[in-house]
Amino acid sequence: MPEIRRLLPTLDIASAPTSLERLRERGFERALQRSAAMTSQAIVAEVQASGIKGRGGAAFPTGAKWAAVLAASGEVRYAVMNADESELGTFKDRALLEQDPLGAMVGLVIAARAVGAKRAYCYVRGEYREVEAQMGAAIQTLRQAGWVGADTVDIEIRRGAGAYIAGEETALLNSIEGKRAEPRVKPPFPTTQGLWRSPTLIQNVETLANVALLFAHDVDWFRTYGTPDTPGTKLIGLSGHIEHPGVYEVPFGYPLMQLITETEMGHGVSGSGHLGAVLLGGAAGTFLAPDEIRDSVLDYGSLAKYGASIGSGAFMVFDDTVDLTWVLTKLARFFADESCGQCVPCRVGTRRILEFLQRGELERRPEDLRDLAQAMKDASICGLGQTAPVALLSILDRLERRTNETRR
Amino acid sequence: MDLDKAALSRRVQELLSDIPRERQQLLPALWRVFEEYWHLSPEMIDAIAQTLDIPYADVYGVASFYALFANPDNKKPIYICTDVMCALYGSEDLLKAGEDLANDAGVRVKEAPCLGHCDGAPALFDGRQTIRHASPKVLAQIIRGETDA
Known part of the structure; x- marks a missing residue:
């Protein structure tokens, strides 16, 4: 399409x-x-x-x-x-x-x-x-x-x-x-x-x-385009490991994988050529795995299944060689730098998350990270502190699923 | 020193002459003075405070809040985006190369968060305009002042 x-x-x-x-x-x-x-x-x-x-x-x-x-x-x-x-x-x-x-x-x-x-x-x-x-x-x-x-x-x-x-x-x-x-x-x-x-x-x-x-x-x-729930079109910013990065306009309900593969749009994954993950929605977005991308369309209902949202329309593509912990650390640094410092949960929380990641404690202290994320979500004044841990949580969820599958 | 301060104060008043004396004009006023000097010194902040009749502490508080006004050595800044998308396209190497080159030039190469040009990574911003797909060659030219873009 x-x-x-x-x-x-x-x-x-x-x-x-x-x-x-x-x-x-x-x-x-x-x-x-x-x-x-x-x-x-x-x-x-x-x-x-x-x-x-x-x-x-x-x-x-x-x-x-x-x-x-x-x-x-x-x-x-x-x-x-x-x-x-x-x-x-x-x-x-x-x-x-x-x-x-x-x-x-x-x-x-x-x-x-x-x-x-x-x-x-x-x-x-x-x-x-x-x-x-x-x-x-x-x-x-x-x-x-x-x-x-x-x-x-x-x-x-x-x-x-x-x-x-x-x-x-x-x-x-x-x-x-x-x-x-x-x-x-x-x-x-x-x-x-x-x-x-x-x-x-x-x-x-x-x-x-x-x-x-x-x-x-x-x-x-x-309302000609889009879904009854979310009419109209959305601008999507494709970037990262993608052959044709740029801004593309698609109707709500559009299959996410097509954004990557359509010749008029992404024209395929660059880098290694194999899709590793997509960070959807922005710095406070959610990481989606290739099968989740294949399974989703651009609408709030469809994405809610994976705890994801369209956010600002940021669609960041990573090939399978990118270490997502590196991405998380970058995001953590962004939020720690950009926190205005006015409220404690965000000022301290964004800094602590960065320290956890820099010390390589992502997989060792998931419960502490979750506690911290919850405190930030509950007590920060604005969206920055409330959503700063979202991408991190999506990775913790993925790690937890993997552990459970191995146990079975 | 006093003479310099008086001259500075006159220049700031001149720069702000058509700006209404209102608190809401503080950000435009800061921009006006910053773009003249690429720098906001305590003396400049004092002159802005006097001209707009806003307490010094308030002007300082606002000026120090914004990253683009943070330029202590008043060398013209060149910002290189090192956020995720630009980093995938080698912006961290570009930053290092730029920092080395800028040492001898009158510019300061700085790291910047996302510049909003992820589809043209790596991106740099020279204070006036953005350069997309920035190469070490273009960066070197900008640092040497050979080109604007």
Whole structure:
């Protein structure tokens, strides 16, 4: 089955990515016009009917979030695009913003209109300078066309400065406010108390691009692809030991093995040529063995069987020569470095995991590692500490299964 | 020293002249000054604090939080991604080669977490732009200042 191109523009599109022609060619002008004629309630109802789920990793129903912001009390409201893509193996928002930045930006304008925000922010990581320039040009095009401005919604770009944690939504809000990018305790959620304690809608780039597509067409069109439970398409970032690394768009329900083997996509395993494992979802993702990949499709239900999730769409391929303990140690170092240090379970826990791995104690002290992981999951303030041990746990589970099989 | 400090303070005020005097402008303000000097010294942080009327400790706290602002010797940084995907493609050797070469040049080669270019591994970032599929040859050229990309 070939790649679908909805979020990513088709290859025959010749207009410049930030031009007015592109806005028209992709149907985004229609999306803006159609949503401008709708009430906030009608916009939110359409997003709910579309079944879009957040594409940043948590897969929270987008319509429910918009309804929560709309229902929250407060005169001033904000909308935020999270383009602080810093998750290991994740580069799909970059690809999307390089190829078609107007989509996500139009989604942000529609989101702002739906929740009554007069001010919106795009938070982009400091290492994405080319992307930032592209976003600036897209905003300028929308400003000239009258969709962005003081009378409608003003959009400001905020550049991060090298902090993975700033991608966590409440940390991102603190960063915009000019504070250290430390996560806040939730609740209250940003939907009711976000930027300067006002109701704030914060969405991932890809989610907003889906919104623009939805309003360029309609709910039925949107649901043509994907599963009834998870409609639409997903951007997958293929990297590692793969012949054709890159970002590919496939419908939910797509067989995972085909991502690797399709000639139009991965085109097969590189390195030794034999698949060893896939780390799915990001640094806090799950390792899947070749038979698990063969058995799974891209949907939350199918992957839950193996305790896995789609996460940000990171699909990291390892051939059979890669020592997964080496990968785990790399991941552990990433989290230990990127922990903001605010809460103890994460600050100490990420460091301890790294030490366990560096001392080669993965197989000797699985119970201690599990205890530590549980404490981090239970007591960390934000997703970083709560999910930092996930990949490690998936390897511990695999080792345990192997031990049990040997005993039998 | 005092004269230097006064000159620095004037320069920072100039750099920040069109930035609204609001707390939320602190990150953009830090960027503005950092990109002038590739460095944020205590004197610069003090000047930013004075200009924006934010306590020194707060400005320091924010500036020291972000990895890209950590550049104590004000040599222009070149970041090489050594995370998993880039490491599979030899970025750790690239880092070592770069560190050796940079010793004599006015740049600092640094290790970076994932730069978001796993499909173009190994990736490096020179503070302004990203170079994908970075080779030792290209890295050497960048370190010697022979090319921007």
